[in-house]
Amino acid sequence: MSKYAPPTFSLSLLHPRYWSVWFGFGLLAIIVNVLPYKVLRAMGFSLGKLSMRYAKGRVHIARRNLELAFPDMPQDEIESIVVQNFKNTGFALFESGITWFWPTWRLKRRLKSVNLDEVIEYGKQGRGVLLCHPHTLNLEISARGFAILGYPGYGVYRPHDNPAYDFIQFWGRTHNGNKLIDRKDVKAMIRTLKQGHRLFYLGDHDYGRNKSVFVPFFAVQDACTTTGANILFSVTDCAMMPVTGFRDQNGFYELNLAPSISDDYPKKDEVAGAAIMNKAYEQVILRQVDQWMWLHKRYKTMQDESQRKGIRYM
Template sequence: MSVTARIGIGFMKGLAHVPLPVLRGFGYVLGRILHSAAVPRRRVVDKNLAICFPGKPPEQRKRISVETFIYVAQSWLDRAWLWHAPREVVERRTKMVGAPGDIDEVLHGTTPLILFAPHFYGLDAAATGLTMRSPRESTTIYTTQRDPMIDEWVRVGRARFGNVKPLNRVDGIKPIVAALRNGGLLYLLPDMDFGRDQSVFVPFFGVPVATVPSLSRFSRLGRAKVIPILSRVTKEGYEIEVLPEWKDFPTDDAVADTALMNERLAGYIEAMPSQYYWVHRRFKTRPEGAPSLY
């Protein structure tokens, strides 16, 4: 058991009762420091932004780069109150927006449903805000953390409210599909690069990128609808936007479905580019013969 992990978790528990403006101010300063000090990661962010927004002036991309580090720090520190503050605090700081019928379908529907939750920095807040308001069985897929104590802290935090069943990636697809066919809800984050073997290459901002076709696959196998969920950091906490169901999805063509997912995701990102997870090497895996972009 790591002493560092114990201290870190204790520190986060201590932050749970700090006023939000103070915590966000701390995150702002920490984010600015990270942008200056974490040079390798800043280069990844800057490269991602140059690939996806070649038409934006360099000074505008730099502003987005600085802001994304601030959101990294703020959203991480916010896990203190998301996972440890009283329920009423979490509920007050997570606001749901969207058409009432769409929100009701997510929270109280009985048909299989996949929430397409792209990697915006508020994704943990959105998951918590949804599950604390819904009695539905909810499944989420996670990757094991290297430190067992941190892994336990994350799993417990994400399953704090509601009927949440976290599944590890190594558990396979059977429990996911079974939960969906039973009328469950899957909170899915498929916009990542998990290597060539698990991916298809489809455009993302016009550049071929390795993308897992799990949204199309799970939707088809689980006979599930797809509703996008966008999480947005705000001064008051988080806004959880429920968008309308995707019609005519999935098709019999998983590659075409995944390309459509990336196309729509790019549109969501355009509306709030600083809040997307640019710290990930999204273009790490390249098509055969293509040079590295990093």
């Protein structure tokens, strides 16, 4: 069996040690299917705001990220974004439940799409597309949204340590038409793009200095940035398109593709390529700043190895 084989159901997953996982996801499935969307959103926002009392470390990280990314932003505006970001984070729990457990007809009613013509044309040409999606809090809905509209793709995932959780997560993300590739299975990613499929790529976080360079990301000039996109693009000659699925004030999700950055992306210059990628991510994140994952330490890895990791958050 391949070391990247997807999780499959077995009776061992029904062991009492996993009952809490099954109960939790079962309860989530009931809640998101029984309650109206507006009630779910209100509950999520309340949960997120309440969590600020008990996750003060994460509050500090979100605030510090915004201060580093937007040094000229007034402090009161930063605080407002932090609060809204936590509210959106709380709702993300229910949005994951919506993605995994809602029937297609119900979710489809909340989807809007713009600028899909280019990715459709690439599909007709049989050219693979690297969908460069930032870590938005409603990323799960974006991925399923594309499948619902008839354009399923491949996602990159990290297997969960809990086998029951891993099985449910994998099922939730794939039973709608999408497929998943283990994050370490680079050969499968390359093969997928060469075969003309769409691959979701999340290259906007700090993954450490291995296979990374230091380039600007918002106001921070030396943000540790992965070069994974350069590897995939150089080998497959795929198209590269920034994409988001932000939620508007009325609770609709707009799947929005920015124009391809393929023509400007250099194959042999990892630094220039990473800088172009970050600039593309910046432009789409700015559409809805409060829905990006600011709770992650985006600027933790320092270019100067003598400097302590995470020193910017001290």
